[in-house]
Amino acid sequence: MLRQALHTFKRLSRRKEIVIITTVLLFIVLITSYISFDKELATSIKEKLPEHIDKLKENLPEIPDLPDLPELPDWPEVSIPKFLGGTEDFKNPQDFYKTVFKIINESNPNVPKLDKFKSDERLPNIRFDEETDIEYTKEYLSKFLDISEEQINKLKGSHSQVISKFPSNIPKDFYGKQQNGIIYVGGGKFNWLAMLSLKTLRNLGSRLPVEILIPTLEDYEPNLCEHEFPKLNAKCLVLPDILGQEVNSMIKIQGYQYKSLAILVSSFQNVLLLDADNIPVSIPDQIFHSNPFQESGLIIWPDFWRRTTSPDYYTIANINITSKRIKTGVTESEKSQTGIPLHHLENSIPDPTSESGQLIINKTQHFQTMLLSLYYNVYGPDYYYPLFSQGAMGEGDKETFLAAAVALDEPLYQMNQSLVALGRFDSKGDFHGCSMGQFDPIQDYNKNKGNDDTDPRILFIHANFPKLDPVLIQEEKKLFDGDERIRIFGPGLTDRIGYDFEFTQWLNMKILLCEQNLEFKLFEGKNRHEICRELDVHLEFLDKTIDQTTNGRTLPKV
Numbered sequence: 001m002l003r004q005a006l007h008t009f010k011r012l013s014r015r016k017e018i019v020i021i022t023t024v025l026l027f028i029v030l031i032t033s034y035i036s037f038d039k040e041l042a043t044s045i046k047e048k049l050p051e052h053i054d055k056l057k058e059n060l061p062e063i064p065d066l067p068d069l070p071e072l073p074d075w076p077e078v079s080i081p082k083f084l085g086g087t088e089d090f091k092n093p094q095d096f097y098k099t100v101f102k103i104i105n106e107s108n109p110n111v112p113k114l115d116k117f118k119s120d121e122r123l124p125n126i127r128f129d130e131e132t133d134i135e136y137t138k139e140y141l142s143k144f145l146d147i148s149e150e151q152i153n154k155l156k157g158s159h160s161q162v163i164s165k166f167p168s169n170i171p172k173d174f175y176g177k178q179q180n181g182i183i184y185v186g187g188g189k190f191n192w193l194a195m196l197s198l199k200t201l202r203n204l205g206s207r208l209p210v211e212i213l214i215p216t217l218e219d220y221e222p223n224l225c226e227h228e229f230p231k232l233n234a235k236c237l238v239l240p241d242i243l244g245q246e247v248n249s250m251i252k253i254q255g256y257q258y259k260s261l262a263i264l265v266s267s268f269q270n271v272l273l274l275d276a277d278n279i280p281v282s283i284p285d286q287i288f289h290s291n292p293f294q295e296s297g298l299i300i301w302p303d304f305w306r307r308t309t310s311p312d313y314y315t316i317a318n319i320n321i322t323s324k325r326i327k328t329g330v331t332e333s334e335k336s337q338t339g340i341p342l343h344h345l346e347n348s349i350p351d352p353t354s355e356s357g358q359l360i361i362n363k364t365q366h367f368q369t370m371l372l373s374l375y376y377n378v379y380g381p382d383y384y385y386p387l388f389s390q391g392a393m394g395e396g397d398k399e400t401f402l403a404a405a406v407a408l409d410e411p412l413y414q415m416n417q418s419l420v421a422l423g424r425f426d427s428k429g430d431f432h433g434c435s436m437g438q439f440d441p442i443q444d445y446n447k448n449k450g451n452d453d454t455d456p457r458i459l460f461i462h463a464n465f466p467k468l469d470p471v472l473i474q475e476e477k478k479l480f481d482g483d484e485r486i487r488i489f490g491p492g493l494t495d496r497i498g499y500d501f502e503f504t505q506w507l508n509m510k511i512l513l514c515e516q517n518l519e520f521k522l523f524e525g526k527n528r529h530e531i532c533r534e535l536d537v538h539l540e541f542l543d544k545t546i547d548q549t550t551n552g553r554t555l556p557k558v
Helices: 002-012 016-034 039-059 093-106 149-165 189-204 222-231 239-243 255-265 285-289 291-296 311-316 332-336 367-378 380-389 397-407 441-448 470-475 493-497 501-515 528-544
Strands: 180-185 210-214 234-238 270-274 278-280 298-302 354-362 420-425 431-439 458-462
Touching: 093 149, 093 239, 093 255, 093 367, 149 311, 149 367, 180 189, 180 255, 189 210, 189 222, 189 278, 189 501, 210 222, 210 255, 222 234, 234 239, 239 255, 255 270, 255 354, 255 367, 255 397, 270 285, 285 291, 285 441, 291 298, 291 441, 298 397, 311 380, 354 397, 354 431, 354 458, 367 380, 367 397, 380 397, 431 441, 470 501, 470 528, 493 501, 501 528
Parallel strands: 180 210, 180 270, 210 234
Antiparallel strands: 270 354, 278 458, 298 354, 420 431, 431 458
16 A cells, blocks of 8 residues: 555665665766766766765764564545535535534624614504504505615625525435424423423324424433433434534524524424424324325414514515505405505515414425524524514514515415414403414315315414413412412313313323422422422312313323
């Protein structure tokens, strides 16, 4: 091999004989060079050559023999990255993540954040189905967020750059063996909430595999991730380990920004994203095989509010909104208004706003949507969250997935059935909402297509206010109206979904904390005996107030 030959030559060249031979060869070269110029000069040099050699021998120092060199292995093969010059073949997922975040970082708009308004006037919080005299036209929505021409131009350049540079295809071997699955974002209190939702999922009989994203190493709870979650066919994805140290140093995100990352790093091709405080009330497995998902690859659920996206977003995203009206609105005032709402026009992000407590996506079909929504979330707090909502209710990550699909002209299914507020009325007649009910997209699709007149059933309960933390609920006295103990989900939910959802949640809390005695960081330093005593008291109350006309008091234990 070449390397062995180099070592051997180095060894031999240090001997006297080699030095002498080299000198002789040098003189021969000189003789040959000059022979054509002067034969007499050449003859003279040739005669004196032995004399020069003898002098060289006398002046050379003694060099000891070198020990034999060991046999050297062959040169190792050179590892050349597969991602070169814009190709889309990656060595491994971390190489892919590094490429994506490098593109996002290089596309930083580098302009002041969008936090200035044109006046003191702010957008009112008006429900999608609420009557109002306000016309949500382009002119009206242009009155709020104050964005300079420089900010628009730099954001537009940034937006165009990421779209042009993002890889066009998902890497090979990017998915695990399971094609369909659910992912939650855990960490902190969300580890507990994800476990509670997962417990109900298994009560229902769902067989979908589950992954829980653990955002930081501090969020990792060994017993949960290594023992308890796997018992329920769930596993933890520790984000720093998945992305690698280099990529982790490139990103600065928190909170609900993690949702887009959860979708990206999940091992499933088709993934149902659920907030940790979002609890299925029916088996969701069949959605993956349904018409709305198979036809579009993306299902979006609605929020309560009217869309208030800034018209400047469409300039930044290079979206051409036409004058063709494709939505008529749901209120009488909308139908009679002379001004056409901006988000009733073709190519706009459709009304109403979206709610990202649940979202289902085919990552292969919507690969670019997934990456663009990640970009929107990385730069969300400073730029895109204000652009999408202009300070209105619910500003955050929730519009990023829908907006990305619209910007890329990708198909999607937006639920027609509005969500429902779940809760109770107090003794004064005031309503106290505690959660949002979201509906079954299969039944929604069938009703919208005229195939079935049946109203869709509730499929998810996003229990976000209060979150189902038994300690916090007790401390904030959420289970009482004055001195009277109450059901926070109200008396009618059992009839709507077919079993006592509230009893099931408190029973699962007792099983997890008092029978299985699972440890959660959330409850460190809390009096477990007192927690269990209060759970027993409330379970006894719930048991006495169950609507006896409902078939099935609780779900099966797991």
